[in-house]
Amino acid sequence: SIPLSFFAGLGGSSREGVLIKGSNYMEMLSKVRTVVFDKTGTLTKGVFEVNGIHHSKLQDEELLYFAAHVESASSHPISKSLQKAFGKDIDRKLVSDIKEISGKGVTGIVDGKKVAAGNEKLMKELGIDFIPCHHTGTIVHVAIDDKYAGHILISDVIKSESGDAIRSLKGSGIKKTIMLSGDAKAVATEVAESLKLDEVRSELLPGDKVSEIERIINENGKDGKVAFVGDGINDAPVLSRADIGIAMGALGSDAAIEAADVVLMNDDPRLIAKAIKISRKCMSIVY
Numbered sequence: 001s002i003p004l005s006f007f008a009g010l011g012g013s014s015r016e017g018v019l020i021k022g023s024n025y026m027e028m029l030s031k032v033r034t035v036v037f038d039k040t041g042t043l044t045k046g047v048f049e050v051n052g053i054h055h056s057k058l059q060d061e062e063l064l065y066f067a068a069h070v071e072s073a074s075s076h077p078i079s080k081s082l083q084k085a086f087g088k089d090i091d092r093k094l095v096s097d098i099k100e101i102s103g104k105g106v107t108g109i110v111d112g113k114k115v116a117a118g119n120e121k122l123m124k125e126l127g128i129d130f131i132p133c134h135h136t137g138t139i140v141h142v143a144i145d146d147k148y149a150g151h152i153l154i155s156d157v158i159k160s161e162s163g164d165a166i167r168s169l170k171g172s173g174i175k176k177t178i179m180l181s182g183d184a185k186a187v188a189t190e191v192a193e194s195l196k197l198d199e200v201r202s203e204l205l206p207g208d209k210v211s212e213i214e215r216i217i218n219e220n221g222k223d224g225k226v227a228f229v230g231d232g233i234n235d236a237p238v239l240s241r242a243d244i245g246i247a248m249g250a251l252g253s254d255a256a257i258e259a260a261d262v263v264l265m266n267d268d269p270r271l272i273a274k275a276i277k278i279s280r281k282c283m284s285i286v287y
């Protein structure tokens with residue numbers, strides 16, 4: 001039977017904004033020694049600003065118009081940011097046949113034209129002859145009617161609490177912090193270095209993140225359990241595969257919340273160390 005103090009622990013943690021889905025996860029959480037993070041929306045705000053628009057024949061506004069419309073059905077942080085940057089109402093009647101290709105971007109029909117918006121992987125998959133962009137940043141390439149139309153350079157910022165969050169994890173006996181990202185290498189490296197993470201892997205597709213978490217469990221399992229923290233739809237398979245999956249933020253995707261073992265009620269990454277502390281305290285009372 002489950003000791004009563006587990007329930008006390010679950011109640012106490014929920015008051016702190018940490019939802020633990022069962023007593024076995026409380027125990028797992030107390031044994032975590034490696035914490036793996038998704039980047040966008042977890043360590044960074046997930047709110048991208050447009051820094052530049054480059055194109056050949058179109059006007060800036062036209063490129064943004066097609067990008068924002070083709071992105072209008074997605075709740076990906078990049079999609080939301082491009083809609084906001086467009087700044088005008090999106091006419092959903094003009095948009096059809098939207099396909100979201102996770103880790104790559106979106107395609108669809110906008111105003112009778114075939115539009116694709118996403119990274120180099122998407123352009124390669126569609127056979128679009130794109131012009132590589134050498135700026136450091138997240139790049140959304142846009143193709144219209146199978147022809148390269150230009151790119152939008154966007155950037156996100158690190159959450160103000162992320163530095164403290166990593167420091168308190170390190171200070172409470174977490175041996176290794178790792179970031180897995182689908183974003184460009186230069187962007188991911190910059191975030192990881194500024195937060196002093198131990199390892200970083202970039203340009204990963206959702207499936208690559210699953211194999212990475214398996215590798216990390218293999219390599220670090222002797223030290224303790226491996227937690228993964230993420231919030232997006234893409235993160236669900238990784239959240240399930242980790243020893244313990246932590247979904248971050250009340251605004252996390254339903255798929256992520258469903259797949260997770262622990263749900264943090266807001267998007268403050270400092271809650272991760274707090275959750276681990278609560279679980280250790282609870283386990284020390286139980287045993």
Ligand code: ADP
Pocket residue numbers: 038039040071074076078079101102103104105106117118119138139140180181182183184204205206232234
């Ligand atoms: P992360 O690991 O940062 O959470 P994702 O796996 O969600 O990233 O996406 C990886 C990359 O795929 C993004 O950096 C972007 O280049 C591209 N991408 C994904 N979704 C979209 C989208 N809706 N629009 C444009 N690009 C996208």
Ligand code: MG
Pocket residue numbers: 038039040041231232234235
């Ligand atoms: Mg993500």
